[in-house]
Amino acid sequence: MNGRWFALAAAVALLAGVPWFGNAVLIQFGINALLIAVLAQSWNILGGFAGYVSFGNSVFYGLGSYGVAIAMAQWNLPFWVGLIFAATIAVAFAALLGWPILRLRGPYFAIVTLGISAAMSALASNLDIAGKNVGLILPLTRNDTLFYEASLVLLAAATLTVAWIARSRFGMALIAIREDEDAAASVGVNATRFKIAALAMAAFFTAIAGGIHAYWITYIDPAGSFDTTLDVRMVIMTMFGGPGTVLGPVVGALVLSAIYEVLADSISKAAALFFGIVILVAVIFLPRGLVDLGGGFRVLRWRYFLTNIRQYRI
Amino acid sequence: MSAKLFEARGLVKRFQGLLAVSEVDFAIERGAIVGLIGPNGAGKSTLVNLVAGALRLDSGEILFDGARIDRLPAYARAHLGIARTYQIAKPFPDLSVRDNVAIGAMFGAEGGVRDRAKARAMADEWLDFVGLAAQADHQAARLGGPDRKRLEFAKALAMQPKLLLLDEVMAGLTPVEVEAAVGLIERTRARGVTVLVIEHVVPAIRRLSDMLLVLQQGRLIASGDPATVLNDPRVIEAYLGRRRA
Amino acid sequence: MLLVQILVNGVLLGGLYGLMALGMALVWGVLNIVNLAHGAFIMLGGYLVFFLFTAGLDPLVSLPIAMAVLFLFGYVIQRSLLNLIVRSALLNTLLFTFGLDVVLTYLAQLLFSADFRTINPSYAGANFSVGAVTVPVGRLIAFAIAVALALLLYLLLERTRLGRAIRATAQNLDAARLYGVNPAQIYAITFGIGAALAGAAGTLYGIVAQITPYIGVTLTPKSFVIAIIGGLDNPLRIVAGGIVIGVAEAVTSLYLGPTYTDVVSFGLLVLILVLRPAQSLKIA
Numbered sequence: 001m002n003g004r005w006f007a008l009a010a011a012v013a014l015l016a017g018v019p020w021f022g023n024a025v026l027i028q029f030g031i032n033a034l035l036i037a038v039l040a041q042s043w044n045i046l047g048g049f050a051g052y053v054s055f056g057n058s059v060f061y062g063l064g065s066y067g068v069a070i071a072m073a074q075w076n077l078p079f080w081v082g083l084i085f086a087a088t089i090a091v092a093f094a095a096l097l098g099w100p101i102l103r104l105r106g107p108y109f110a111i112v113t114l115g116i117s118a119a120m121s122a123l124a125s126n127l128d129i130a131g132k133n134v135g136l137i138l139p140l141t142r143n144d145t146l147f148y149e150a151s152l153v154l155l156a157a158a159t160l161t162v163a164w165i166a167r168s169r170f171g172m173a174l175i176a177i178r179e180d181e182d183a184a185a186s187v188g189v190n191a192t193r194f195k196i197a198a199l200a201m202a203a204f205f206t207a208i209a210g211g212i213h214a215y216w217i218t219y220i221d222p223a224g225s226f227d228t229t230l231d232v233r234m235v236i237m238t239m240f241g242g243p244g245t246v247l248g249p250v251v252g253a254l255v256l257s258a259i260y261e262v263l264a265d266s267i268s269k270a271a272a273l274f275f276g277i278v279i280l281v282a283v284i285f286l287p288r289g290l291v292d293l294g295g296g297f298r299v300l301r302w303r304y305f306l307t308n309i310r311q312y313r314i
Numbered sequence: 315m316s317a318k319l320f321e322a323r324g325l326v327k328r329f330q331g332l333l334a335v336s337e338v339d340f341a342i343e344r345g346a347i348v349g350l351i352g353p354n355g356a357g358k359s360t361l362v363n364l365v366a367g368a369l370r371l372d373s374g375e376i377l378f379d380g381a382r383i384d385r386l387p388a389y390a391r392a393h394l395g396i397a398r399t400y401q402i403a404k405p406f407p408d409l410s411v412r413d414n415v416a417i418g419a420m421f422g423a424e425g426g427v428r429d430r431a432k433a434r435a436m437a438d439e440w441l442d443f444v445g446l447a448a449q450a451d452h453q454a455a456r457l458g459g460p461d462r463k464r465l466e467f468a469k470a471l472a473m474q475p476k477l478l479l480l481d482e483v484m485a486g487l488t489p490v491e492v493e494a495a496v497g498l499i500e501r502t503r504a505r506g507v508t509v510l511v512i513e514h515v516v517p518a519i520r521r522l523s524d525m526l527l528v529l530q531q532g533r534l535i536a537s538g539d540p541a542t543v544l545n546d547p548r549v550i551e552a553y554l555g556r557r558r559a
Numbered sequence: 560m561l562l563v564q565i566l567v568n569g570v571l572l573g574g575l576y577g578l579m580a581l582g583m584a585l586v587w588g589v590l591n592i593v594n595l596a597h598g599a600f601i602m603l604g605g606y607l608v609f610f611l612f613t614a615g616l617d618p619l620v621s622l623p624i625a626m627a628v629l630f631l632f633g634y635v636i637q638r639s640l641l642n643l644i645v646r647s648a649l650l651n652t653l654l655f656t657f658g659l660d661v662v663l664t665y666l667a668q669l670l671f672s673a674d675f676r677t678i679n680p681s682y683a684g685a686n687f688s689v690g691a692v693t694v695p696v697g698r699l700i701a702f703a704i705a706v707a708l709a710l711l712l713y714l715l716l717e718r719t720r721l722g723r724a725i726r727a728t729a730q731n732l733d734a735a736r737l738y739g740v741n742p743a744q745i746y747a748i749t750f751g752i753g754a755a756l757a758g759a760a761g762t763l764y765g766i767v768a769q770i771t772p773y774i775g776v777t778l779t780p781k782s783f784v785i786a787i788i789g790g791l792d793n794p795l796r797i798v799a800g801g802i803v804i805g806v807a808e809a810v811t812s813l814y815l816g817p818t819y820t821d822v823v824s825f826g827l828l829v830l831i832l833v834l835r836p837a838q839s840l841k842i843a
Contacts, residue, residue, distance in 0.1 A: 051648075051650055053650055053653060053654070055657075100829055100833050101829060101832075101833075103833065104832050104833070106593075106649050106650075106653075107587075107593035107649065107653060107783075108787075108832050110593075110653055111593070111779075111780055111783045111784075111828070112828055112829055112832060114779070114780050115780055115824070115828055118777075119822045119826075122818055122819065122822050123822060125818070126818060167430065168430070169420050169428050169430065172413075172416070172417055172420055172430065173421070175406070175409065176406055176417050176421075179405075179406035179407060179408060179409060180404050180405075180406055180407070182368065182404065183400070183404040183405070183406065184406075184417075185367075185368075185387070185388040185389045185392075186366055186367075186368065186388050186389075186392060186397075186398055186400075187389075187392060187397075187417055187418050187421050187422060187469065187473060188389050188392030188393050188421035188422045188423070188425065188426065188473060189389055189417075189421050190387075190389045190390075191389070228776070232657075232661060235654070235657070236658070239654055270665075270669065272661070272665045272668075273661075273662060273665040273666060273669065275658075275661055276658045276659070276660075276661030276662035276663075276664075276665060277658070277662060278658075279654060279655070279657065279658030279661065280640070280655060280658045280659065280662065283644060283651050283654050283655040283658065284640070284643055284644060284655075287644075287647060287651055309643050309644075311646075311647070312643065312644045312645070312646045312647035312651070313642055313643045313644070313645070313646065314642050314645050314646055314742055314743050314746065
């Protein structure tokens with residue numbers, strides 16, 4: 001146990017030190033990787049623990065980007081006020097949206113979420129305050145170290161929150177919902193309330209990630225902010241790393257971001273394909289994610305993969 | 315405090331026009347064991363679902379502890395102190411047997427205990443009570459049929475209910491296991507829990523119950539003291555007669 | 560009169576929408592898999608027929624070819640991959656087909672480029688008038704074929720041995736096994752039929768609209784909504800569901816403008832799902 005904590009602390013220290021020994025390219029890659037890890041970890045709250053697959057969390061990222069951009073570019077407010085504004089909007093939107101759609105289960109919920117980002121993107125490109133199709137330009141601040149450390153702090157906060165969830169009554173409620181929602185209700189779990197709370201938490205962290213990203217790149221538009229490929233990535237990274245675990249989404253996001261970066265350098269066009277292939281392989285061979293592989297493989301060796309298949313095939 | 319813990323008045327439930335439960339009235343006294351019997355398809359499970367809140371009434375009233383509960387969702391009824399088991403057991407499959415029961419303790423009546431370690435300790439006590447302590451660390455999905463029923467039982471008890479609804483917990487058990495279940499239900503009552511036992515197996519329930527209700531085609535055709543009810547010619551014809559034929 | 564014209568367009572396009580949903584509903588009802596790659600299958604059908612068309616083959620001749628190729632494709636996917644995970648949680652099959660969708664979409668982008676493609680035989684742009692209403696021939700043909708295929712599927716399910724085996728498998732896997740049905744085989748055939756229907760839909764879609772690698776993104780949710788409106792058990796009702804959506808879209812873009820069709824169809828989707836309880840969706 002102590003060894004594990006030490007390893008974790010060393011990993012965090014190493015990540016925090018990147019701006020001091022890494023070059024500009026590595027820092028920029030780091031910001032993107034840390035932010036997408038925040039998205040994966042946020043997705044994990046509802047998707048991993050409660051089993052509700054959302055393909056629409058990018059809407060909170062978009063709202064976060066727009067919240068910060070509107071506050072800074074239209075109202076000349078400082079960044080931190082923009083972040084509070086952005087998070088508030090996203091959480092309110094999650095609560096409002098969650099009320100009708102979190103009553104849907106399984107594929108119904110998943111499919112509804114597919115449409116959210118497209119709808120919000122259409123809305124943003126029709127609103128004056130959001131700069132319509134053109135988008136908004138934010139004030140420029142050149143300090144990648146600051147953005148990097150802010151992203152790392154955000155990821156740490158999201159991960160600590162998930163660590164708390166994994167040990168709390170709240171987390172048990174989400175897990176019970178994932179395992180059998182009817183049985184959870186008859187045991188006394190107010191499923192709707194817990195699911196909305198989980199979505200709101202996800203919205204909070206996702207929106208702040210979007211806000212940091214907007215300020216960092218200083219320019220946003222509807223297509224780039226409500227970007228549905230983000231949904232693809234956060235879902236895949238979480239599933240690959242280990243849904244419903246504390247570190248799985250972070251490991252999955254950092255590993256896949258790194259592989260993607262290498263691939264994008266050499267075979268730029270096929271890099272997106274790679275994500276699709278990862279998910280096909282992961283669902284078949286690693287249904288419980290990368291973090292389950294360690295323990296399972298130690299016990300079963302190669303039979304680990306066979307056992308996974310045998311369990312679910314017809 | 316009235317002697318009645320539970321009262322159902324004029325319960326009606328239709329499925330696509332078909333009457334599943336029709337004008338059912340009954341009351342349960344505090345500390346009683348009440349048996350509900352009837353042939354297959356008589357509407358027993360529908361009645362349990364109506365009481366537990368898994369289904370909504372078409373008309374009628376349900377009173378629990380003197381207050382109307384028929385518009386409350388299932389989880390709210392659990393908070394008031396109604397626990398149920400499922401005819402086909404519904405464990406949380408990927409979790410350990412202990413955590414299954416701990417979830418009962420962490421929610422259940424009055425919202426349960428908040429602390430997870432405490433809930434697990436309570437779960438171990440209930441597992442011991444139903445005779446499942448040895449399997450506490452097993453994954454719930456791997457339990458066999460009778461053990462699943464025990465788990466359902468322990469999970470419901472961990473909710474600290476005032477009223478426990480047992481939906482066919484004895485179906486498919488061997489005579490020895492039925493005896494164990496009867497003992498378990500009696501010990502549960504001794505702890506102050508009121509029990510409604512839904513069963514297909516008549517002999518066991520006859521011994522166990524203070525009162526019997528007989529349901530046929532959604533109607534309550536007899537109710538009262540077990541010996542009287544089981545000698546009622548309508549009951550013999552409708553239910554027992556057919557079984558003997 | 561403009562409204563009548565809009566309605567005619569909506570109904571004709573709606574028939575095609577219904578055909579899109581048929582395959583998804585069949586697979587969903589029988590295998591309990593919501594195939595998120597269904598829209599990508601439609602896209603593949605469209606490209607196949609587009610290339611056959613550039614090689615000089617009339618799309619109506621290519622239609623059965625596309626269906627046969629997609630059938631094989633679907634059969635192999637189910638037999639070799641999906642059958643491995645078909646009994647796991649819905650979440651897993653959902654994710655798997657999602658991954659399949661990503662793979663097919665980007666493969667198409669890589670191989671066929673992101674350019675817009677259209678299949679335009681002489682009749683695609685033709686139209687004739689009935690009174691003041693113009694009837695586009697391409698859409699009329701698409702509508703007729705969609706209805707015909709729905710009828711054929713209905714007859715297949717109700718009147719043939721294979722259909723009975725499929726329906727038995729949908730209702731009770733274990734019981735079906737007892738009657739000598741091999742579920743792995745029936746699953747693969749059913750998934751193949753679903754893909755073949757997507758292939759036909761793709762052919763007709765290419766005649767009335769433009770094909771890109773990304774059309775699946777909107778066609779999958781659309782098929783899903785229609786499957787829900789129509790229910791999973793009756794092909795003809797699914798075509799009717801398609802017509803409902805076709806008309807709703809046409810009316811929306813007339814009165815609110817085309818930029819709002821996404822917002823409206825999303826709102827409609829939520830509304831339908833919330834109002835229509837899921838338990839009424841079991842296959843008969």
